[in-house]
Amino acid sequence: MVTAIIITIALYALLTVYLGFRANQGSLDNVNDYFLASRTLSSSHLAVTTMATWFSTFAFLGAPGFYYSKGFAWGMAIIFYVFVGVLLLWFIGRKLWMVAREKGYITPAELLVDFYNNRTIGYITALISILSLIPYVLIQVVAIGKVIEGSTDGFVSYEVAVVVAGAVAAFYVFLGGMRAIILTDWIQGILFAGVIVISAIVTIYASGGFVPGIENSIAAQPDLFVMDPDNMGFTMSLAFSWMLGFILLPHLWQRTYMAESAQAYTKSIYYQAIITVVLITGISITGLLSIGLVDGLEDSDKLVPTLFSTYIPWAAPLLVLATFAAGMSTTDSQLLTVSSVFVRDIIHPITKERLEKHRGKMISRYLVIALVGFITILALLPESQGPIVLLASKGIGIVVLLLIPLIGPLYWEKATATGAIWGMLSGFSFQLAYEFNAFELPYSFGAPIPSLVIGLIVLFLLSNLSSRKEGAVI
Amino acid sequence: MIKDNILTKDKALYRRHTRFFLYSLIYILFMVISMAGILGGEGQEIAGIPLTLFLALGSILYFLFLAMYGYRSLLKPWAEAFDKQSGLKRKK
Numbered sequence: 001m002v003t004a005i006i007i008t009i010a011l012y013a014l015l016t017v018y019l020g021f022r023a024n025q026g027s028l029d030n031v032n033d034y035f036l037a038s039r040t041l042s043s044s045h046l047a048v049t050t051m052a053t054w055f056s057t058f059a060f061l062g063a064p065g066f067y068y069s070k071g072f073a074w075g076m077a078i079i080f081y082v083f084v085g086v087l088l089l090w091f092i093g094r095k096l097w098m099v100a101r102e103k104g105y106i107t108p109a110e111l112l113v114d115f116y117n118n119r120t121i122g123y124i125t126a127l128i129s130i131l132s133l134i135p136y137v138l139i140q141v142v143a144i145g146k147v148i149e150g151s152t153d154g155f156v157s158y159e160v161a162v163v164v165a166g167a168v169a170a171f172y173v174f175l176g177g178m179r180a181i182i183l184t185d186w187i188q189g190i191l192f193a194g195v196i197v198i199s200a201i202v203t204i205y206a207s208g209g210f211v212p213g214i215e216n217s218i219a220a221q222p223d224l225f226v227m228d229p230d231n232m233g234f235t236m237s238l239a240f241s242w243m244l245g246f247i248l249l250p251h252l253w254q255r256t257y258m259a260e261s262a263q264a265y266t267k268s269i270y271y272q273a274i275i276t277v278v279l280i281t282g283i284s285i286t287g288l289l290s291i292g293l294v295d296g297l298e299d300s301d302k303l304v305p306t307l308f309s310t311y312i313p314w315a316a317p318l319l320v321l322a323t324f325a326a327g328m329s330t331t332d333s334q335l336l337t338v339s340s341v342f343v344r345d346i347i348h349p350i351t352k353e354r355l356e357k358h359r360g361k362m363i364s365r366y367l368v369i370a371l372v373g374f375i376t377i378l379a380l381l382p383e384s385q386g387p388i389v390l391l392a393s394k395g396i397g398i399v400v401l402l403l404i405p406l407i408g409p410l411y412w413e414k415a416t417a418t419g420a421i422w423g424m425l426s427g428f429s430f431q432l433a434y435e436f437n438a439f440e441l442p443y444s445f446g447a448p449i450p451s452l453v454i455g456l457i458v459l460f461l462l463s464n465l466s467s468r469k470e471g472a473v474i
Numbered sequence: 475m476i477k478d479n480i481l482t483k484d485k486a487l488y489r490r491h492t493r494f495f496l497y498s499l500i501y502i503l504f505m506v507i508s509m510a511g512i513l514g515g516e517g518q519e520i521a522g523i524p525l526t527l528f529l530a531l532g533s534i535l536y537f538l539f540l541a542m543y544g545y546r547s548l549l550k551p552w553a554e555a556f557d558k559q560s561g562l563k564r565k566k
Contacts, residue, residue: 072514072526072529072530073509075526075530076505076508076509076514076526076529076530076533077509079505079530079533079534079537080502080505080509080533083501083533083537084498084501084502084505086541087498087501087540090494090544090548090549091495091498094478095476095478096476098476098478098556099476115475214527218523218524222524225524225526225527226514226515226516226518226524226526227508227509227510227511227513227514227515227526228511228515229510229511229512229515232509232510232511235509236506236509236510239505239509260562261553261557261562262552262553262554262556262557262560262562263550263553263554263557263562265553266545266549266550266552266553267545267549267550267553269545269549270541270545270549273537273538273540273541273545274541277534277537277538277541280534281534284530408475409475409476410475410476411475412475413475474475474476
């Protein structure tokens with residue numbers, strides 16, 4: 001089995017490298033093509049790349065496990081954040097696509113700098129983008145390393161797995177940029193969607209049918225089928241921050257820029273709605289039926305591997321491959337986005353040098369290599385497998401703060417740079433204070449949503465006390 | 475500020491957009507009430523089946539309705555009007 005897993009991963013890695021070469025042949029020599037595939041994505045390409053990027057390893061390893069360990073408190077949160085996230089593609093994403101197409105934006109910060117005519121907002125947005133994405137990439141790489149080491153019984157060590165995964169991602173992103181990512185996202189998306197569907201079928205089959213399975217689960221753990229008002233803060237914090245993350249995480253925000261036409265954009269929303277219904281139904285069935293099927297599992301992340309090893313052990317290589325693919329499909333997009341943020345929001349404004357053509361693409365490519373090197377070194381540190389990862393996962397909450405400056409270009413033309421900057425800084429300070437235990441929130445609420453509310457209040461108050469700078473482009 | 479000229483000029487489409495927004499808001503409220511434990515709490519059952527199961531099923535079905543209704547009545551006609559106005563065409 002170990003040999004089969006290693007061969008499967010090796011073949012998959014070779015295939016992604018080949019797709020990187022293919023994408024490189026069809027690419028143009030400019031940053032617009034390297035970061036956004038020249039904004040030529042069809043509805044199906046856009047739907048698949050967004051879904052593959054959004055659903056990381058957490059979707060099929062963590063999500064059913066959360067159902068299993070926390071019941072409906074978690075179930076309603078995942079249903080909420082995924083479905084309402086898709087609705088935001090119309091209410092917010094549509095406007096982002098329209099303006100990016102007209103003005104040629106590549107990063108989130110460029111839009112905000114143009115609206116407020118203020119460079120500081122660009123730097124803060126770039127900083128938030130980097131702070132939210134680098135820990136996220138680290139989590140994916142660490143997960144890949146652990147899964148491969150565990151599934152090969154240590155034959156492939158954690159260190160080797162991390163280095164190989166980083167090298168493969170760096171190679172195809174270096175060569176083909178967004179075009180390579182889209183090609184690999186098709187394979188990666190089909191793989192992990194397949195595992196989610198297979199897991200659901202296996203649990204139904206092993207439970208003797210859907211209805212008997214649900215009856216067994218209710219009998220085994222009736223408390224998991226009841227909403228608990230004392231934990232509503234946990235559920236709502238998770239639901240609202242991840243719902244906003246669906247559009248505000250910079251690598252997903254950038255995807256709203258890529259559609260070739262309005263018809264491609266809206267049809268991709270429709271496809272994403274259908275895909276999410278299938279995936280959420282699969283995740284829910286797996287998690288709920290497993291409550292009555294799998295007894296006393298302490299680490300809920302091991303639920304799906306346990307189902308595979310118990311009922312379809314011959315499919316273990318598929319599970320490992322899907323984990324590898326899901327991690328890669330999120331990592332590659334995030335690497336490319338961080339590279340675009342460095343080039344467009346930091347290097348370009350500081351050097352005042354136009355980096356549109358060959359030079360911009362070359363710098364972006366080498367930045368991807370440097371970022372992979374940095375992430376790999378971080379992942380190899382012993383601390384990365386412990387508390388840092390826990391801290392990193394909390395760092396993702398930072399990204400909700402991007403909604404504060406975005407209110408201006410979307411809905412409120414009176415919003416000023418002073419209001420937006422202090423709104424983001426006050427929200428960030430609140431999150432920092434919470435993380436360092438300066439205070440606690442009732443009903444197990446997390447910091448992201450209260451920090452967003454504080455930031456929006458500051459935006460409103462200071463915008464009414466200050467005036468807008470002349471020369472705004474949008 | 476980013477203005478959507480299609481919705482501004484086409485009153486019928488704007489009404490559909492408002493209706494879609496209201497339907498989405500109802501969905502969000504329904505989910506928040508569920509997450510707060512007001513629905514699906516201790517002892518809330520229908521024919522011995524926990525209410526949470528019906529809430530989850532209802533939320534999936536309502537979302538499907540939103541997606542189909544929204545796409546047919548609003549997203550598709552808006553996109554056709556936008557592409558026609560801006561000269562963009564979808565590649566077949």
